[in-house]
Amino acid sequence: xxxxYENPAPVVAPNAPKKPLPAGACDSxxxxxxxxxxxxAHPDRAYTPAEAGFDLYTGMLKRVxxxxxxxxxxxxxxxxxxxxxxxxxxxxxxxxxxxxxDPKVTDAELEAMNKRGIRxxxxxxxTAHNTAAAAALGAVGMDxxxxxxxxxxxxxxQAQVWASTDLLVAAAPQLAKTGIPIVLDHMAGIDVTxxxxxxxxxxxxxxxxxxxxxxxxxxxxxxxxxxxxEDVRPFHDAMIKANPDRLIWGxxxxxxxxxxxxxxxxxxxxxxxxxxxxxxxxxxKVFADNPKKLFGF
Numbered sequence: 001x002x003x004x005y006e007n008p009a010p011v012v013a014p015n016a017p018k019k020p021l022p023a024g025a026c027d028s029x030x031x032x033x034x035x036x037x038x039x040x041a042h043p044d045r046a047y048t049p050a051e052a053g054f055d056l057y058t059g060m061l062k063r064v065x066x067x068x069x070x071x072x073x074x075x076x077x078x079x080x081x082x083x084x085x086x087x088x089x090x091x092x093x094x095x096x097x098x099x100x101x102d103p104k105v106t107d108a109e110l111e112a113m114n115k116r117g118i119r120x121x122x123x124x125x126x127t128a129h130n131t132a133a134a135a136a137l138g139a140v141g142m143d144x145x146x147x148x149x150x151x152x153x154x155x156x157x158q159a160q161v162w163a164s165t166d167l168l169v170a171a172a173p174q175l176a177k178t179g180i181p182i183v184l185d186h187m188a189g190i191d192v193t194x195x196x197x198x199x200x201x202x203x204x205x206x207x208x209x210x211x212x213x214x215x216x217x218x219x220x221x222x223x224x225x226x227x228x229x230e231d232v233r234p235f236h237d238a239m240i241k242a243n244p245d246r247l248i249w250g251x252x253x254x255x256x257x258x259x260x261x262x263x264x265x266x267x268x269x270x271x272x273x274x275x276x277x278x279x280x281x282x283x284x285k286v287f288a289d290n291p292k293k294l295f296g297f
Contacts, residue, residue: 011050011051011052012255013063014253014264014265015063015064015264015265015267017265017266019269019270019278020065021269021287021288022280022283022287023067024068024288024292024297025065025066025067025288026067026068026069026070026248026287026288026291026292026297027064027068027070027250027253028069028070028216028291028294028295029070029072029185029216029218029248029250029251030057030069030072030250030252031057031071031072031074031253031254031256032052032053032054032071032084032087033049033052033074033084033254034052034053034084035051035053036051039053039078039083039084041078042081045078047257049254052253052254057069057071057088057253058088058092060253064265067094068096070097070119070291071085071089071097072085072097072098073097073098075100075122075139075140080100080101082097082099082113085097085098085099085118086099086116086117086118089116089117090116090117093117094297096297097117097119098118098160099113099120100140101121101140102140111155114157119158119294119295120152120183121148121152121157122140122161122162123141123145123159124139124140124161124163125161125162125163125168142171142174145159145175149179149180153178153179153180156296158180158182158214159180159181159183160183160185161175161182162184162185162186163184163189164189164191165190165191165200165201167189168184168189168204168213169204169207172203172207172212172213175213181214181294183213183214183215184215185216185218186218186221186252187216187217187218187222187232187239188213188215189222190232190235192222192223192235193224193231196238201235205238205239205242208242208243208246209242209243211245214246214247214248215247215248216247216249216250217236217239217247217248217249218250218251218252219232220252220255220258220263220268222235226261229271237275240275240276240282244281244286245285245290246290247290248290248294249272249286
């Protein structure tokens with residue numbers, strides 16, 4: 001049993017960015033956990049995150065300056081029970097959600113989730129950091145994605161895919177055939193120890209340029225330089241240059257198991273601004289216009 005299994009690191013209070021966010025800004029990737037007496041974690045979870053329930057989550061959005069949020073159900077802690085995320089959507093109409101579906105999900109269940117504000121589901125093949133991710137608790141893979149794609153298309157849903165860049169590029173022809181928006185989690189699983197000229201990353205940029213994919217910018221999930229994240233910058237710059245109309249930004253709050261390296265949300269936004277030269281056009285696209293288009297705010 002891991003040392004933090006029942007004693008998770010506390011949630012760090014957020015701060016606002018130096019420059020206020022544009023009107024309609026959305027945090028496109030965060031999580032809601034608990035309260036555990038109402039929404040208990042799965043007994044087979046790998047560890048227990050600190051409670052970060054509705055009040056803390058919406059308080060974070062308000063303090064940072066987000067008008068909207070899209071909480072993402074974390075199945076590795078909760079299995080297929082997305083009650084905490086759905087409860088948040090029921091309580092705040094400025095939210096849209098991403099769930100994880102049981103492969104046996106019915107049309108009626110999908111429709112019910114759609115009415116409550118779910119706009120897609122998350123799928124895992126594997127990740128650059130954890131090759132066992134596809135077998136983790138609540139993981140749903142490529143076979144299910146392809147099978148449910150027609151039903152997602154009818155609902156106007158998207159598929160969010162967490163995988164390594166190599167796997168995503170290899171799967172691109174199949175993903176394109178689904179006819180639904182494909183959103184790549186955590187900067188498309190880039191390996192920052194490689195070059196931006198590496199073939200799979202260049203292929204990824206081609207997909208982005210052509211508008212075949214969306215990518216979530218979340219530098220904290222891929223960096224190996226936790227002090228300044230500068231190893232991410234060349235990849236971040238390349239994505240911004242390739243197609244800012246297909247990028248969204250996610251804080252990944254509440255930053256599970258980062259401990260002394262836990263960032264502040266505002267600092268991450270400041271880093272984005274630094275890297276993009278405070279370009280207001282790019283800022284509005286990534287934080288406001290693109291998520292509005294993708295999630296239907």
